[in-house]
Amino acid sequence: MKPWVRDTITSILAVIVFAILLGLVYPLAITGISQVAFPGDANGQQIHLDGKLVGSKIIGQSFAAPVIGKNGKPEEKEGELVTEPDPRYFQSRPSATEGGADNAAASTFSNHGPNSVKTKEADEENIKAYLELNKNPATKTEYDPGLTVAKIPVDAVNSSASGLDPEISKANAWIQAYRVATVRGLSRATVDGLIAKYTSGRGLGFSGEEGVNVLELNLALDRLTGATN
């Protein structure tokens, strides 16, 4: 048999054998082991509330509420729901996903360049929205009396990489705590206590940054004061 014929036969056999071993046995075995050993993690750390799935602990979500129009139905614009941030909840980082923020069926970067006018405009728009959200509509003053553009932490206005960042920085949470505490009638100490409780530490004590899990924090707030007020 000529060498190239031998090689061809072996190649075809090898592709079939390896496809079965590495493409079926290996991933299915890992999936099986994970399902048995770490069922919560393997299925995305789902959080249920009253038997209803309200999110995954590690997937960021939008805490904006649908705007109810004059006809009593949620308003829509170009086929998408019109929403506005709910001041009772801590808000997640800006997200560049299509079909609404934090679309976990289609993660994406913003892909805005460092020297792009679009990046600057997006930042400016997010800054404006952040300042507006953290202003008390009754008194027309900031909930956090020291809040200015220069004090806004970058994570609050720069869009995340995945578009699904479940966490915000502590600085961002502390600013929003003024608003959430006032709106919910809680003391700031209580809210800051919850922030500390849901802050993840650095890996091994040094890797990465601390972050506050927004979904867990908001659920804890609801448990404290009820979902409606």
Next chain:
Amino acid sequence: MTFAGWFTIVAFVVVLTVLAFPLGSYMARVYTGERVIFSPIFAGPERFLYRILRVDEQRGQDWKAYAKSLIIFSLAGWIFLYIVLRTQDAFFVPHGLNPLAYHSAPADVVFNVTSSFMTNTNWQYYSGETTMSYLSQMIGLTVQNWLSAGVGIVVAAALVRGIISRSGKSIGNFWQDMVRTILYVLAPLSVLSAIVLASQGVIANLSNYLTVHTITGLEQKIAMGPVAGQLAIKMLGTNGGGFFNTNSAHPFENPTQFTNFFEMLIVLIIPAALIFMYGRMTSNRRQGYAIYATVMFMFLGAVIVAYIAEAHGSPAQHAAGLHTGVISGSGGGNMEGKEQRFGIAGSALFDVITTVTSCGAVNSAIESFTGIGGAVPFANLSASEVIFGGVGTGLYSILLYVLLAVFIGGLMVGRTPEWLGKKLEAREIKLAGLGILITPLAALFCTALATASKSGRASIAEVATSAKLGIHTPQAFSETFYAYLSQANNNGSAFAGYTGFIQPNAGNLGSHGISFADVLGGFDMIFARYAPILFALAVAGALAGKRVTPAGLGTMRTDNGTFVVLLIGVIILVGALTFFPALLLGPIVQGLTGHLY
């Protein structure tokens, strides 16, 4: 910049070196056929595989036979993957493994993806969760993650055998090397890593996508999938193709601060171990350390620049009025396209690691890196993946540079260049020179073609707000250049705005490819992968036949500080002379001027 950030970088280097050293010794034993700790477990399966594959593992191959086996095997893998991806929605695919009933991607896109995964590039014009079925991810893409990594490693092993061979022709047996690589090296590491990752929150299931009703009354769909297994080999094999579109930025692929550190480690561990393996197999450990020092020095340079640049923030942020310094409770910096849990240091380090190797996974958007920060991945790629490099590819590429450095050093001192007792002659230097220049040639040729043609410019995403400038901005050039540079280096990271796939709806309904970008990129990857492999194997063949002469007084030493400096000089000189003009037009001009487009 923070203390924890710098500490992460130092800790990473220490842990990596401590783990890579024993792994290198282990791999040296695997490739010289000695007994290793896993022999009792895998010797049986190994023999069984040889039998069903009809391999005579005892028979040595010369470099041409070795290369033939490698090419035919790769071709078979290519055809298989192409068929899998094109029949994604065929009748024989069980519904559970394609729960969202995704159609196949168009032929030109699949050509690109197939070439990409076969060449260890994992350049992705598609987005995993909106394009691929679970079956395609597993039996298609995961399999090539293993096999392409294996091909890279065996070429490195064969080259080292050629170097140490005492006047023979054989450089090993390709099939034996492949089987042993998969069983003894990749399998234990992958299974272990996958379980560690799964225990930390990486998902592993075959469920349908979840539908969530949020507490504010919105609906959220969450993509699922068998991620953990693919993720482990994606990192270990320096493949880098994400299960999800945003790769290792996606919380399901990289859930915590710890997994980020762990994923960085498993990217570099095999490339680092291979250098120690080389030292051990050539019985010249000091030379292994010299090469390790060379690449580590260049690696640290890249990390430091990237970290400082990203911590400084971007011109767009500053123009918007943001302050990017460290404040209490926030690390500051350029957080556009970065995740809170990784921060600036964790993102800069990760993306440097995956661009010095041919991994190309990202945990943050390289397109949104600052000018100088983004110039670092460019520079890493411009060094042709020798700073650790991909599994195997890194070692054989830097050995070609070592050859060149020995030759240049020999010319400078006026002696016949000698390396590990073997005289280097015209043939080896020609082959090494060609092997080094192929990748830059492919990258620059494709970039020129894509920049100069209308069909090439169709892929550009970053359009300036001023109509006069349009796509004639540094960022648009960077996107194009990076695309072909990354594909030529088989890296796979991207300035991700650049696209070859128009997909208006998830599920591929009404989707079409940009044929120019798909086809050009596909050939770019194939050419720049297999031509250097052939040159490396030819060098192995040429060296294998040479007799060893004992080192004399006049032999230039290749294991001391002087040689490290010479080697760094040669790498930087070749890379800089080839790429600097192009780099100036893209990232550097943005970094230096701070002008907004």
